[in-house]
Amino acid sequence: VAAAALTAWSSRFAAMPIDETRDRAPAVRPDPRRVLDDLAELRNLTATPRGADRLAWTEGWARARAFLAERLAEIGVESERDEAGNVWATVDGVDRDMVAVGSHLDAVPEGGWLDGALGVFAGLELLRAVAASGRPPRRRLALIDFADEEGARFGRSLLGSSAVAGRLDPSRVADLRDAAGVRLEDALAGHGIDLDRAPSASARARGLTAYLELHIEQGPILEAEGVSVAAVRGAMGISRHRWTITGRTGHAGSTPAALRRDPMVAAAQAIVGLRALASGDEERATVGQIEAVPGIPTAIPERVEFTVDLRHESAVELARLEREFADVVRRAAEQQGCASGAEEIFAVSPTRFDPRLLELAGEVCAAHAGRRLEVVSGPGHDAVELAHVVPAAMLFAPSIGGVSHSREEDTAAADLTIAIAAFFDFALAVLEAFDNLPIDR
Amino acid sequence: VAAAALTAWSSRFAAMPIDETRDRAPAVRPDPRRVLDDLAELRNLTATPRGADRLAWTEGWARARAFLAERLAEIGVESERDEAGNVWATVDGVDRDMVAVGSHLDAVPEGGWLDGALGVFAGLELLRAVAASGRPPRRRLALIDFADEEGARFGRSLLGSSAVAGRLDPSRVADLRDAAGVRLEDALAGHGIDLDRAPSASARARGLTAYLELHIEQGPILEAEGVSVAAVRGAMGISRHRWTITGRTGHAGSTPAALRRDPMVAAAQAIVGLRALASGDEERATVGQIEAVPGIPTAIPERVEFTVDLRHESAVELARLEREFADVVRRAAEQQGCASGAEEIFAVSPTRFDPRLLELAGEVCAAHAGRRLEVVSGPGHDAVELAHVVPAAMLFAPSIGGVSHSREEDTAAADLTIAIAAFFDFALAVLEAFDNLPIDR
Numbered sequence: 013v014a015a016a017a018l019t020a021w022s023s024r025f026a027a028m029p030i031d032e033t034r035d036r037a038p039a040v041r042p043d044p045r046r047v048l049d050d051l052a053e054l055r056n057l058t059a060t061p062r063g064a065d066r067l068a069w070t071e072g073w074a075r076a077r078a079f080l081a082e083r084l085a086e087i088g089v090e091s092e093r094d095e096a097g098n099v100w101a102t103v104d105g106v107d108r109d110m111v112a113v114g115s116h117l118d119a120v121p122e123g124g125w126l127d128g129a130l131g132v133f134a135g136l137e138l139l140r141a142v143a144a145s146g147r148p149p150r151r152r153l154a155l156i157d158f159a160d161e162e163g164a165r166f167g168r169s170l171l172g173s174s175a176v177a178g179r180l181d182p183s184r185v186a187d188l189r190d191a192a193g194v195r196l197e198d199a200l201a202g203h204g205i206d207l208d209r210a211p212s213a214s215a216r217a218r219g220l221t222a223y224l225e226l227h228i229e230q231g232p233i234l235e236a237e238g239v240s241v242a243a244v245r246g247a248m249g250i251s252r253h254r255w256t257i258t259g260r261t262g263h264a265g266s267t268p269a270a271l272r273r274d275p276m277v278a279a280a281q282a283i284v285g286l287r288a289l290a291s292g293d294e295e296r297a298t299v300g301q302i303e304a305v306p307g308i309p310t311a312i313p314e315r316v317e318f319t320v321d322l323r324h325e326s327a328v329e330l331a332r333l334e335r336e337f338a339d340v341v342r343r344a345a346e347q348q349g350c351a352s353g354a355e356e357i358f359a360v361s362p363t364r365f366d367p368r369l370l371e372l373a374g375e376v377c378a379a380h381a382g383r384r385l386e387v388v389s390g391p392g393h394d395a396v397e398l399a400h401v402v403p404a405a406m407l408f409a410p411s412i413g414g415v416s417h418s419r420e421e422d423t424a425a426a427d428l429t430i431a432i433a434a435f436f437d438f439a440l441a442v443l444e445a446f447d448n449l450p451i452d453r
Numbered sequence: 454v455a456a457a458a459l460t461a462w463s464s465r466f467a468a469m470p471i472d473e474t475r476d477r478a479p480a481v482r483p484d485p486r487r488v489l490d491d492l493a494e495l496r497n498l499t500a501t502p503r504g505a506d507r508l509a510w511t512e513g514w515a516r517a518r519a520f521l522a523e524r525l526a527e528i529g530v531e532s533e534r535d536e537a538g539n540v541w542a543t544v545d546g547v548d549r550d551m552v553a554v555g556s557h558l559d560a561v562p563e564g565g566w567l568d569g570a571l572g573v574f575a576g577l578e579l580l581r582a583v584a585a586s587g588r589p590p591r592r593r594l595a596l597i598d599f600a601d602e603e604g605a606r607f608g609r610s611l612l613g614s615s616a617v618a619g620r621l622d623p624s625r626v627a628d629l630r631d632a633a634g635v636r637l638e639d640a641l642a643g644h645g646i647d648l649d650r651a652p653s654a655s656a657r658a659r660g661l662t663a664y665l666e667l668h669i670e671q672g673p674i675l676e677a678e679g680v681s682v683a684a685v686r687g688a689m690g691i692s693r694h695r696w697t698i699t700g701r702t703g704h705a706g707s708t709p710a711a712l713r714r715d716p717m718v719a720a721a722q723a724i725v726g727l728r729a730l731a732s733g734d735e736e737r738a739t740v741g742q743i744e745a746v747p748g749i750p751t752a753i754p755e756r757v758e759f760t761v762d763l764r765h766e767s768a769v770e771l772a773r774l775e776r777e778f779a780d781v782v783r784r785a786a787e788q789q790g791c792a793s794g795a796e797e798i799f800a801v802s803p804t805r806f807d808p809r810l811l812e813l814a815g816e817v818c819a820a821h822a823g824r825r826l827e828v829v830s831g832p833g834h835d836a837v838e839l840a841h842v843v844p845a846a847m848l849f850a851p852s853i854g855g856v857s858h859s860r861e862e863d864t865a866a867a868d869l870t871i872a873i874a875a876f877f878d879f880a881l882a883v884l885e886a887f888d889n890l891p892i893d894r
Contacts, residue, residue, distance in 0.1 A: 231707025248706060252750060262855050264739035264762045265689060265831020266672025269732045271855065276740045277728045283721035291710045298705035299717045300750045302743050302757075309693060309741045309760035309798065310832075311858070316743075319750035321705045357750065390706020414703050414712065417752070 042141035044432035063122030063419035068160035096175030097159035114156030124421025173394035178214035232414030240430035243373035248323035249362035273349035281344035366403035380434035483582035485873035504563030504860035509601035537616030538600035555597030565862025614835035619655035673855030684814035685847035689764035690803035714790035726781035807844035821875035
């Protein structure tokens with residue numbers, strides 16, 4: 013965005029305090045308690061002893077979506093499914109342009125109760141409050157429940173939102189298989205989705221003025237900072253590789269250190285070196301998977317394979333980190349008489365959310381949390397996909413202990429209440445008062 | 454052994470040069486070339502594209518044993534199987550006491566051609582030469598083909614030799630299962646072995662004056678030293694543990710280094726520290742197996758488990774190594790905010806071979822190799838089990854690249870020839886000339 017445009021908007025918004033924004037709106041009074049009630053009901057509906065059962069393209073997920081459909085029917089709002097399986101529920105506005113809020117109802121297996129569901133049911137309460145107000149908002153309001161955000165069954169995350177963003181290539185995902193060997197294309201067909209037509213969902217993005225999402229942080233920063241809600245500046249870029257260090261196997265008993273070419277020692281040196289390279293708050297470096305081959309206690313491994321997931325908000329810094337780690341591995345491998353190589357598994361560039369929406373989000377969060385904190389998302393989100401084609405923004409609620417993707421995932425009710433209330437103010441401001449938000453890229 | 458007894462024997466043997474020793478023997482002329490021929494034939498008989506097929510208690514192993522039985526029949530030597538499945542082939546001597554030579558015909562899956570087979574067919578050639586000499590040797594000579602030395606199918610190595618040594622407890626191994634779920638006891642029954650009666654094989658140890666074994670080193674030391682045959686001083690003690698470092702899982706993208714409790718970093722630090730502790734020629738330290746749980750590229754592991762195999766010739770030093778490594782793990786875990794713990798998998802004390810036999814073996818090897826090298830075995834061997842109840846000794850032939858347990862296992866023919874010839878001289882000296890070898894413990 014041009015600096016001039018940003019300044020023009022900023023000063024315009026600064027002259028319009030949040031209370032005044034709400035005065036211009038109809039008597040829309042969304043209530044965070046109703047969001048917590050819906051979330052608790054969904055939790056009971058999809059609970060197993062080991063966590064929530066809402067894996068995409070399964071019965072548990074269908075049950076969660078049926079619950080959402082019931083709630084929408086109760087408030088007289090109709091919903092429809094787009095070609096990629098995303099559910100859209102819309103309330104008409106005075107103008108034709110549309111503000112969307114949402115997230116996803118699918119979860120990882122044995123997942124938590126808030127991941128995705130928080131954003132969907134916060135959005136539902138917004139629709140409910142708008143519908144209850146008895147008069148149309150300035151802009152149309154849509155709630156989107158994106159399909160298969162987690163990608164936990166077929167390994168392809170952000171399926172529905174990438175279709176809306178025009179970034180889904182069916183030929184690259186059709187043949188992905190789940191653990192039981194079922195093809196992604198067939199699983200979708202079983203839920204009435206023709207994968208080849210999924211990219212048509214991108215037509216809906218053209219009508220969007222903004223996309224806003226409330227999500228749990230899935231990390232420990234807000235908790236550590238003591239902040240109940242924070243604006244998200246963007247998403248880190250990701251560089252993910254599988255590294256292989258190859259040495260020479262041998263009997264554990266017969267080879268002294270000096271005559272070994274031990275890839276385990278080289279891998280350990282590389283991992284220690286990686287932590288030294290990436291010890292700051294700006295970057296993320298994770299070795300989540302490691303295997304020694306042949307993997308028997310009485311043999312020096314022939315080779316060690318491990319994944320390295322690097323993330324940074326800056327593409328330049330991410331590339332630097334990648335380069336410096338490659339040097340670390342090379343040196344460690346050479347020192348142990350081993351060879352090394354890497355295969356790219358996944359790569360995505362950093363994403364910045366719309367700076368005008370971010371500015372507004374930051375002010376709203378500061379008003380509710382008592383302190384303005386801006387964070388960068390390490391995980392990907394539907395909003396990150398949408399940001400490629402629509403001005404998008406996110407708010408984060410804290411995660412206790414930074415835990416997510418497990419039944420231990422939780423957020424204090426007081427924090428949830430504050431974060432939901434902040435999201436309501438933010439969304440209503442964008443829905444009613446926020447002018448001049450061109451798609452800027 | 455008392456120093457005085459050793460000195461008495463040493464000076465006695467020193468006064469009796471090897472040639473004189475052989476002059477006292479009958480015209481026994483074992484030929485290393487016949488050993489290489491037999492080994493080549495066994496290799497062809499049990500070859501697969503990926504290595505030798507001689508896994509204990511399988512068809513391939515039975516085929517190898519049938520080949521040995523054929524060769525024994527050709528020279529008119531009968532063999533019998535003891536209660537543990539070991540094959541004994543005996544030639545009578547003038548005296549009642551017995552010198553045994555041998556090793557094992559079983560191999561790891563896709564194994565090499567020399568491991569075990571070298572010692573068995575060197576022993577066969579000795580029997581053949583003694584039988585061909587037309588007159589009995591001074592002592593009885595037995596060739597033993599031990600059953601299931603590798604333990605590769607059920608995870609219990611040295612099965613047959615531990616029975617002879619009186620160290621096999623059937624109740625502790627009966628229920629071991631192979632990868633297909635077959636019980637050890639049932640597999641043995643399929644080969645006509647009643648596991649409960651296996652300990653009776655220990656009666657045979659009482660008749661033994663000495664047990665001698667030629668084996669490949671399975672390590673790189675002889676090659677590095679340029680020596681074709683070396684005497685083995687004993688076997689290292691082994692301390693094998695599974696370590697677990699437990700941290701806190703979290704999303705790879707959302708947790709900065711300072712807020713992580715990352716067990717992978719702690720494990721890497723521990724492994725780097727282990728190499729620093731055990732970088733000398735005296736000790737062995739190997740991490741052959743490692744696993745991160747849950748083991749997904751986008752999550753900080755909840756815990757990392759890895760095996761640590763420590764070996765040393767000295768029990769005191771082994772215990773020190775174990776203690777110092779435990780400190781290294783504890784410090785690394787604490788530094789990363791993790792907990793650590795270990796479970797013992799396996800432990801065995803160091804073994805020293807009979808010092809009088811070692812002295813003789815050292816002199817014979819020096820005569821054949823041009824240089825006297827004494828090594829310690831890291832791997833266990835049948836001779837190490839026998840050493841608990843019988844004066845035992847081993848000679849090592851070099852292994853190219855230190856490789857074993859694979860089809861790449863090999864030894865230069867010139868080295869094999871020298872090592873086999875040395876073993877013949879050594880065994881004939883013990884068979885014919887070596888007096889006063891009491892069981893000394």
